[in-house]
Structures are given as C-alpha cells and as structure tokens.
Amino acid sequence: MTVRALLVDDHPVVRAGLRAMFESFEGIEVVAEAADGSAALAVAADQAQAGAALDVVVMDIQMKPMGGIEATRAFKAAGGPPVLILTTFDTQGDIVAAIEAGALGYLLKDAPPEQVQAAVLATARGERTLSPEITAALMERMQRPAISLSAREMELLKLLATGATNKELAEALFISQATVKTHLVHIYTKLGVDNRTAAIAAARREGLL
Known part of the structure; x- marks a missing residue:
C-alpha cells in the first residue's frame, strides 16, 4: 500500500527538494503540497471530500499565516491524518510544543533520507518517531525541573x-x-x-x- 503524503513548507525550493527526495522512496507518494498550516488544512479537507484521504502530513514549524504547531493541533482536533514535523528548529520549546499539539514524529531536515522515509511510514501507521537528537533534547528537558507552558x-x-x-x-x-x-x-x-x-x-x- 502506498502512503499518501502532504508536504507543508513555506519555501518552494525546500518543498521541491523534499518532493524529489520523496519520489525516490518506495511506498510513499506526495499527492499535494501546501505553503502553510491553513492551506494544509484546506488541502486535507479537499482530499477527504474527494474520497482520497491523506495518510500523513509532513510539516515544517515556522510558517505564516498559520504555523506548523497550530496546524498540528487543528489536524488532531479534527481527527485528521497524523503529522510528522520535519524542520530545522530543534529547541526544546519547539519540540515540546509540537508533541503537545499532537505531532506523532519530529525529525530534523538534515536527517539521512532513509531515516526520513522510515519516519514517514511509521507516522502513517500511527507510530511515534523521534530522531536521536530530539529524544536527547526531550530527555534533558525531563531530567531537570521544567517550566510547564502550554x-x-x-x-x-x-x-x-x-x-x-x-x-x-x-x-x-x-x-x-x-x-x-x-x-x-x-x-x-x-x-x-x-x-x-x-x-x-x-x-x-x-x-x-
């Protein structure tokens, strides 16, 4: 079964690069793209209405007018497809906010292609996927008294x-x-x-x- 993916990033060149990489992945098809969270929600709704629901959303964080964290929260609230965050932002605040918003995975854009492929497939299956760097950041956050912001x-x-x-x-x-x-x-x-x-x-x- 081929996983139907939506790429969400506000940089067209980045989206083009990700699409090119994804086209080399067996079992994954990029069926649509969006430049921000609100556009992604609209695309997902259109796909679902057409009877071709998405299997996974691969999304950046910092986008306008709607960023990835807010969009992830909206996808989760609507019972939409699972979200994998694929970004360059690795602060503990970003990671915690994304996970709290409902993202199943969090990966950095410099991850090896095979790791990205595995993460996309795992997210589509409903499995949580965190890169080693992200896991380490979360462990560090857990090992010290943390200020809990929503x-x-x-x-x-x-x-x-x-x-x-x-x-x-x-x-x-x-x-x-x-x-x-x-x-x-x-x-x-x-x-x-x-x-x-x-x-x-x-x-x-x-x-x-």
Whole structure:
C-alpha cells in the first residue's frame, strides 16, 4: 500500500527538494503540497471530500499565516491524518510544543533520507518517531525541573521573541488582544518575571527558545 503524503513548507525550493527526495522512496507518494498550516488544512479537507484521504502530513514549524504547531493541533482536533514535523528548529520549546499539539514524529531536515522515509511510514501507521537528537533534547528537558507552558503559550512566547506587538500576536494566533494579555500574564507568572524582555531572557535560559 502506498502512503499518501502532504508536504507543508513555506519555501518552494525546500518543498521541491523534499518532493524529489520523496519520489525516490518506495511506498510513499506526495499527492499535494501546501505553503502553510491553513492551506494544509484546506488541502486535507479537499482530499477527504474527494474520497482520497491523506495518510500523513509532513510539516515544517515556522510558517505564516498559520504555523506548523497550530496546524498540528487543528489536524488532531479534527481527527485528521497524523503529522510528522520535519524542520530545522530543534529547541526544546519547539519540540515540546509540537508533541503537545499532537505531532506523532519530529525529525530534523538534515536527517539521512532513509531515516526520513522510515519516519514517514511509521507516522502513517500511527507510530511515534523521534530522531536521536530530539529524544536527547526531550530527555534533558525531563531530567531537570521544567517550566510547564502550554502549547499555545509556547507559540505566543516564540512570537513575543520576534518583537511582535499585542495586536500582531492576536492576529498571528487568531485570538483577541484580551486573550493575548491573559496568556502573557500566565507566561510571566510561570517564568517568574513581570515584563516581555525578562520573559524572553528567562525562556532562553530554560531552553524554551
């Protein structure tokens, strides 16, 4: 049986490279591409409506307007296809947020092709797949007292580090500015700080960014 995959990445050149690599994989067919999470959700819905549901979504993290973590959460909530994160971002914050959002796998883009192939097939079967580097990062996180931020708080914290205003945070996450302020209060409390600059510094010390 051939696994039907959707590639999601905001860089056309990267998608082209991934498609070329996937075409060399036995048992995997790239049936569609998308440039961000919202487009991926639309493609998946179209495929399902056409009676050709996807088996796996291979997705990057940082994309606009909807990133991979938020899209993964949406796929999981909708009972959609399993998600394998394939990205260059390896911070503990990204990893934890992706796993909490429902990603079954997390792999870095510099992984050997055979490892990528195995991860895609395993994810399509509903099996969890983490690269050795990702497993090590998670173990390190587990072995020390960790600050527990929700997946949504992690998304907001990452955007906060870019210098985004409350209005920009609200637009990026499709929430109200009042909700942004509530999340910020929770983040500040958990990090033991009282402002944005201190929150970003604390998050970096904790390996969240």
